[in-house]
Amino acid sequence: MKEASLSIIEDTVNHKFLMVRNHRGINKGCVNFPGGKKEPNEDMLTCVIRETKEETGLDIKNPVKIGYIEFPTMDFYVHVYKSTEFEGKVRAKDDEVDVFWQNADNVPYDQMREADKDFLPLILSGKYVKRRYFYSPDFKVERIEDIDD
Numbered sequence: 693m694k695e696a697s698l699s700i701i702e703d704t705v706n707h708k709f710l711m712v713r714n715h716r717g718i719n720k721g722c723v724n725f726p727g728g729k730k731e732p733n734e735d736m737l738t739c740v741i742r743e744t745k746e747e748t749g750l751d752i753k754n755p756v757k758i759g760y761i762e763f764p765t766m767d768f769y770v771h772v773y774k775s776t777e778f779e780g781k782v783r784a785k786d787d788e789v790d791v792f793w794q795n796a797d798n799v800p801y802d803q804m805r806e807a808d809k810d811f812l813p814l815i816l817s818g819k820y821v822k823r824r825y826f827y828s829p830d831f832k833v834e835r836i837e838d839i840d841d
Contacts, residue, residue, distance in 0.1 A: 752775035
């Protein structure tokens with residue numbers, strides 16, 4: 693089981709989100725939020741703080757869990773966090789991502805993966821989302837399920 697974090701950082705003063713464009717991996721060329729795989733013996737809170745720092749240079753404060761997304765056909769499980777408090781200077785991890793502030797009213801959904809286009813509008817509107825996405829071998833979403841507790 694591969695667990696990962698997704699870190700939504702909101703600048704509430706300027707009404708912007710910190711986003712990344714990926715340079716490698718299955719999301720190469722796509723826009724999303726910072727995040728990455730959990731290391732052995734690491735809890736998810738530590739993971740989201742570490743991955744955010746590695747990819748963006750920012751130290752996030754008080755991240756709050758706002759969603760959980762499963763990709764069972766890829767054995768991948770993502771915990772979504774949001775932070776509105778942060779410090780540091782934005783700098784990209786050049787070999788992995790470009791980092792940029794995006795106006796919150798103009799999130800580039802047309803440059804995102806299918807699943808992201810589905811769950812992110814809900815999360816960004818303030819809903820806690822728990823969803824499961826089933827992908828085909830050619831990386832298309834075949835089925836979406838809400839996860840019941």
